[in-house]
Amino acid sequence: MLLDLARQRKILFFGGKGGVGKTTVSAATALARANEGAKVLLVSTDPAHNLGHLFDRKIGSRPVRITAGLDALELDPEETVDMHLKEVTSALHQLMPVTQHKEIDKHMTLSRDAPGMQEAAILERIAEVVETGLNDYDLIVFDTAPSGHTARLMVLPEMMSAWTEGLIKQREKADRFAEFVRELGRDSSMEDKTFGGEQDEEKQKESKIRQILLRRRRKFSDLRDTLANTDLTSFVIVLAAERLPVLETIELHEKLAHSGIQVECLVVNKRTPAEGADFLRDRHAQEAVHLELLDKKLPKVPRQEVELIARDVVGLEALEAFVEKLS
Ligand SMILES: Nc1ncnc2c1ncn2[C@@H]1O[C@H](COP(=O)(O)OP(=O)(O)OP(=O)(O)O)[C@@H](O)[C@H]1O
Ligand SMILES: [Mg+2]
Numbered sequence: 001m002l003l004d005l006a007r008q009r010k011i012l013f014f015g016g017k018g019g020v021g022k023t024t025v026s027a028a029t030a031l032a033r034a035n036e037g038a039k040v041l042l043v044s045t046d047p048a049h050n051l052g053h054l055f056d057r058k059i060g061s062r063p064v065r066i067t068a069g070l071d072a073l074e075l076d077p078e079e080t081v082d083m084h085l086k087e088v089t090s091a092l093h094q095l096m097p098v099t100q101h102k103e104i105d106k107h108m109t110l111s112r113d114a115p116g117m118q119e120a121a122i123l124e125r126i127a128e129v130v131e132t133g134l135n136d137y138d139l140i141v142f143d144t145a146p147s148g149h150t151a152r153l154m155v156l157p158e159m160m161s162a163w164t165e166g167l168i169k170q171r172e173k174a175d176r177f178a179e180f181v182r183e184l185g186r187d188s189s190m191e192d193k194t195f196g197g198e199q200d201e202e203k204q205k206e207s208k209i210r211q212i213l214l215r216r217r218r219k220f221s222d223l224r225d226t227l228a229n230t231d232l233t234s235f236v237i238v239l240a241a242e243r244l245p246v247l248e249t250i251e252l253h254e255k256l257a258h259s260g261i262q263v264e265c266l267v268v269n270k271r272t273p274a275e276g277a278d279f280l281r282d283r284h285a286q287e288a289v290h291l292e293l294l295d296k297k298l299p300k301v302p303r304q305e306v307e308l309i310a311r312d313v314v315g316l317e318a319l320e321a322f323v324e325k326l327s
Pocket of ligand 1: 018050146307310311314
């Protein structure tokens with residue numbers, strides 16, 4: 001079921017509580033599609049650099065080849081924040097008078113550690129990866145950090161659009177005010193050639209600023225459209241059949257639905273086998289109790305179970321073996 005979804009979509013997001021198997025299941029899905037001949041890009045948005053641990057090798061912020069058809073990259077939050085701050089600073093420099101630049105720089109240095117900064121920066125990189133990746137790959141698989149982060153990431157495009165929208169409006173107001181002041185000065189003797197030249201320069205600057213803001217807004221609203229396009233994008237929640245992961249899944253599903261993102265698959269990972277010693281059977285039965293809540297609360301979301309296996313999944317070979325568990 002998960003693989004069918006991966007065959008039908010171009011972008012898959014994997015979210016869920018910490019440690020449930022997001023990285024393992026998303027990487028296995030990506031590998032399964034690559035084995036079928038698709039060109040796949042696997043992207044980690046988690047600052048904890050999970051993919052490197054999984055493949056037991058260094059993976060950076062540019063795509064590296066894992067195996068035929070499968071590339072991977074880890075979005076680097078520090079690097080991303082640097083790039084993001086540089087861009088925002090330069091946009092603000094252009095927006096504000098030179099006398100304010102020092103103040104802006106100070107503010108931006110402080111913003112580095114502000115709440116949400118990493119997420120905003122990562123979101124911007126996700127937008128870029130989606131934009132270029134859709135041309136170069138058949139499928140982009142995002143392995144995200146634990147739930148809270150993912151849900152916030154998904155509502156950010158709207159917030160960011162609103163933010164840039166506000167700036168554009170502010171700018172337009174300032175432009176109208178400047179125009180008004182210019183109009184006032186018109187019948188005085190100021191309308192000489194120099195003034196006209198300055199005016200042109202000012203107009204050019206204004207349109208450049210507006211372009212920057214509009215481009216930014218477009219980036220986020222494009223991403224928002226792509227995420228909400230169910231023909232293109234799907235969201236998968238990975239969970240364990242335990243009380244808290246089940247409750248968090250219901251919560252995450254609700255949050256995502258609220259921001260117009262449909263969850264099309266639940267992967268119940270590390271499911272205890274039903275056969276074997278009494279202990280395993282008891283455990284399996286206990287898990288079934290928790291899963292009943294999903295039947296009740298999310299009856300329409302397709303569900304797939306992946307069994308608990310004896311060993312950790314580390315390295316390409318182990319992941320190849322894990323792929324078998326998905327079908
Ligand atoms: N079906 C499974 N059976 C046994 N072990 C598993 C299974 N799936 C994943 N694991 C193991 O569980 C651990 C956590 O998996 P993984 O790193 O994929 O989780 P995660 O949800 O990405 O964690 P985090 O929230 O920290 O990013 C790993 O050691 C992995 O090898
Ligand atoms: Mg992970």
